Amino acid sequence: MMRVLVIEDDREHATFINKVLSEAGHDVETAYDGANGLALARDGEFDAMVVDRMLPEKDGLKLVEEYRTGGGQTPALFLSALSDVENRVEGLKVGADDYLAKPFAPAELAARVEALGRRQVKDEPPVTKLKVGDLEMDLLARKVWRAGQKIDLQPREFRLLEFLMRHAGQVVTRTMLLEKVWDYHFDPQTNVIDVHVSRLRAKIDKDFDEPLLQTVRGAGYCLQA
Amino acid sequence: MKSGPFAFVRTTTFRLALVYSVLFGLFSFLLLAYLFQATVGSLRAEADQRLDAEMRALGLAYNAGGMERLEQSVIERALVSGAPFRYQLETPEGERIIGDFPYLPVSPPDTVGEVSMVSLSIEMPRGEGTSSVTEAEGRIVRLANGNVLLVAIETGERGRIVRRITQAVTTAAPIGILLALIGGVFISRYAARRAEQLTRTTEAIVAGDLSVRAPVAGSGDEFDRLAQHLNTMLERLERLMASTRHAGDAIAHDLRSPLSRLRNRLEGALISPMTEESARETLESTVVEVDNVLQTFNAILRLSRLDAGAEGRMIKFDIHDLMSEMADLYEPACEFAGLNFVSDVGTGLAVLGDRELIAQAVSNLLDNAVKYTPQGGTIRFSVRRGPNGIAITVADDGPGIPEHQREHAKERFFRLDSARTQPGSGLGLALADAVAELHKGHLDLLWTEPPPNARGLKAVLTLPRDR
Numbered sequence: 001m002m003r004v005l006v007i008e009d010d011r012e013h014a015t016f017i018n019k020v021l022s023e024a025g026h027d028v029e030t031a032y033d034g035a036n037g038l039a040l041a042r043d044g045e046f047d048a049m050v051v052d053r054m055l056p057e058k059d060g061l062k063l064v065e066e067y068r069t070g071g072g073q074t075p076a077l078f079l080s081a082l083s084d085v086e087n088r089v090e091g092l093k094v095g096a097d098d099y100l101a102k103p104f105a106p107a108e109l110a111a112r113v114e115a116l117g118r119r120q121v122k123d124e125p126p127v128t129k130l131k132v133g134d135l136e137m138d139l140l141a142r143k144v145w146r147a148g149q150k151i152d153l154q155p156r157e158f159r160l161l162e163f164l165m166r167h168a169g170q171v172v173t174r175t176m177l178l179e180k181v182w183d184y185h186f187d188p189q190t191n192v193i194d195v196h197v198s199r200l201r202a203k204i205d206k207d208f209d210e211p212l213l214q215t216v217r218g219a220g221y222c223l224q225a
Numbered sequence: 226m227k228s229g230p231f232a233f234v235r236t237t238t239f240r241l242a243l244v245y246s247v248l249f250g251l252f253s254f255l256l257l258a259y260l261f262q263a264t265v266g267s268l269r270a271e272a273d274q275r276l277d278a279e280m281r282a283l284g285l286a287y288n289a290g291g292m293e294r295l296e297q298s299v300i301e302r303a304l305v306s307g308a309p310f311r312y313q314l315e316t317p318e319g320e321r322i323i324g325d326f327p328y329l330p331v332s333p334p335d336t337v338g339e340v341s342m343v344s345l346s347i348e349m350p351r352g353e354g355t356s357s358v359t360e361a362e363g364r365i366v367r368l369a370n371g372n373v374l375l376v377a378i379e380t381g382e383r384g385r386i387v388r389r390i391t392q393a394v395t396t397a398a399p400i401g402i403l404l405a406l407i408g409g410v411f412i413s414r415y416a417a418r419r420a421e422q423l424t425r426t427t428e429a430i431v432a433g434d435l436s437v438r439a440p441v442a443g444s445g446d447e448f449d450r451l452a453q454h455l456n457t458m459l460e461r462l463e464r465l466m467a468s469t470r471h472a473g474d475a476i477a478h479d480l481r482s483p484l485s486r487l488r489n490r491l492e493g494a495l496i497s498p499m500t501e502e503s504a505r506e507t508l509e510s511t512v513v514e515v516d517n518v519l520q521t522f523n524a525i526l527r528l529s530r531l532d533a534g535a536e537g538r539m540i541k542f543d544i545h546d547l548m549s550e551m552a553d554l555y556e557p558a559c560e561f562a563g564l565n566f567v568s569d570v571g572t573g574l575a576v577l578g579d580r581e582l583i584a585q586a587v588s589n590l591l592d593n594a595v596k597y598t599p600q601g602g603t604i605r606f607s608v609r610r611g612p613n614g615i616a617i618t619v620a621d622d623g624p625g626i627p628e629h630q631r632e633h634a635k636e637r638f639f640r641l642d643s644a645r646t647q648p649g650s651g652l653g654l655a656l657a658d659a660v661a662e663l664h665k666g667h668l669d670l671l672w673t674e675p676p677p678n679a680r681g682l683k684a685v686l687t688l689p690r691d692r
Contacts, residue, residue, distance in 0.1 A: 083523065084530070085538060085581050103519060105512075156553055182554060186585040187520065189592040189653070195557040218509075 002047035002117045006030045007037030024110040034058025046074045048116040053080035068095035075116040107219035111171040130165040133225025164223040173220035242409015246402045253398040268383045280364045317371035333373040340366045419448040435463045487514045524652040531659040544576045548608045555591045563600040569607040586660035589653035590619040590684045597623030620673040620683040631670040
């Protein structure tokens with residue numbers, strides 16, 4: 001469970017976000033304008049915040065910028081109808097950690113907020129090994145083993161698996177994979193991502209009893225021991 | 226701009242013409258002064274010189290041999306044929322001793338030895354007994370014994386030259402100034418007319434008629450260039466407007482049909498008895514349908530932004546890297562669909578462009594290929610360096626697009642009849658085309674296998690190379 005701050009002026013939208021995140025098991029607090037949102041963000045101890053870009057009193061960009069300049073560490077996700085790459089870059093530049101275009105699927109929002117909460121804290125030493133069940137990854141040697149058995153992966157498959165392992169136990173959507181693993185911000189009409197995931201699954205799960213990589217219907221994938 | 230017969234008076238060109246005519250007048254005046262100095266001045270100097278020399282010679286004669294010698298000298302000199310001088314020698318009482326004049330035409334000076342310059346008129350024989358009066362210049366002196374000596378030289382020629390030059394210039398200058406003015410008026414009226422034509426064109430555009438074009442005279446002058454630029458701009462505008470209007474119609478059609486489907490489904494669900502399962506099913510399919518609508522909507526937005534001339538985020542990047550990523554992204558999907566995927570993307574070549582947009586354009590082409598190639602078919606993906614730039618080719622084994630429909634195929638929402646049953650928004654090629662245009666490249670649609678087989682779509686996205 002995470003404490004999530006939602007800053008959104010549209011009441012109906014705020015209620016919807018609130019509902020989505022509550023159902024995902026988070027404790028949600030809502031602010032309806034920028035000034036209040038900033039004050040809450042500074043005072044409350046939140047694990048993540050969801051910020052609309054266009055807010056009364058203080059717009060979202062400014063809010064996050066001021067929050068970061070003030071030393072705020074809580075990861076932030078922008079929600080915006082402005083979905084161009086430029087807008088996204090603007091958002092990340094002021095210190096947001098993710099950017100989601102409106103309208104969005106509830107599963108997408110839930111997955112991304114979940115991913116935010118598990119962000120690596122700045123001062124922690126970088127992780128060199130990942131482990132999910134009997135699946136192990138050495139990030140330096142770029143090698144993967146399952147139950148002690150070495151698995152050969154293409155560079156892209158390696159990155160895909162790395163992302164899934166870093167978000168083990170969380171739902172990861174196709175769009176997230178396309179954005180974070182491939183760095184594309186559009187939706188191919190073809191099921192390219194699914195096919196890549198199937199290939200990866202064939203390599204890490206096929207010869208083992210316990211499948212690790214699950215398909216979450218209507219949302220995406222989840223790697224879990 | 227107000228027009229009228231004298232509207233040109235306010236134009237810049239006319240004012241310039243006016244300035245030029247004033248300058249021309251000034252120049253004429255200076256030229257006259259110079260000519261005057263060069264001809265008349267030198268003639269006068271020469272006359273002065275000769276008069277002074279003559280006077281000196283006679284003075285020498287007088288000093289050497291007194292009156293007798295002087296008289297002798299005067300007579301001798303007057304007899305020299307062709308000599309230009311006239312002489313007169315008189316007693317202090319005004320009696321003529323010798324000379325060419327019946328009486329002294331000017332009053333003599335009183336002081337002895339002082340030579341005075343005088344102007345006078347003299348009679349010149351003009352043959353057959355006639356004569357004419359002409360101007361002359363002279364030197365007159367009172368000798369030591371009180372006698373008076375006058376030497377004169379005809380200067381009428383000089384006067385005639387002066388008159389002729391003055392006459393020529395005073396006649397020519399007004400004509401010149403007039404011509405300059407007429408030229409100015411002419412040019413300014415031409416310029417005013419051309420400007421007026423452009424003004425009328427823009428007025429028509431402001432009034433909403435985008436089909437007007439500025440007339441191009443074909444002279445290649447700055448007005449022509451301006452008109453051509455204006456026309457290019459208008460063409461682009463008109464195309465944009467047309468595509469917007471077309472898009473409007475298409476949106477109405479392509480978004481209205483899924484929306485009405487959606488509405489029907491919801492209405493249908495409302496009137497039929499509802500179980501939780503059927504309600505969930507209806508809602509789920511509704512969400513899918515809405516997502517499709519939104520996706521189309523996003524694609525339209527992206528396209529509009531491209532058409533409106535959004536600049537894109539131009540960076541220099543390795544096109545081969547990006548394309549091998551694309552190949553890497555699509556290869557499994559092709560295999561999954563039972564297609565052969567042959568890619569040949571080469572190595573290292575930089576382009577200046579929007580990475581994301583190029584990726585999306587190519588992704589659209591690959592999506593199409595995957596969608597329309599029957600199972601067992603082959604998709605060939607290649608990136609080549611060509612004479613016109615970098616050619617990114619996606620060739621499939623599908624039905625292809627007949628020649629006469631290729632231009633339409635790049636329009637928004639255009640879908641081949643054969644493709645209507647396939648999912649898709651009809652925006653893929655339009656977006657690829659817009660991306661190509663943004664990069665000053667182009668998208669060509671060809672046959673994979675040329676006629677007579679005429680099979681398969683070969684889409685070639687050409688990007689100019691980074692220079």
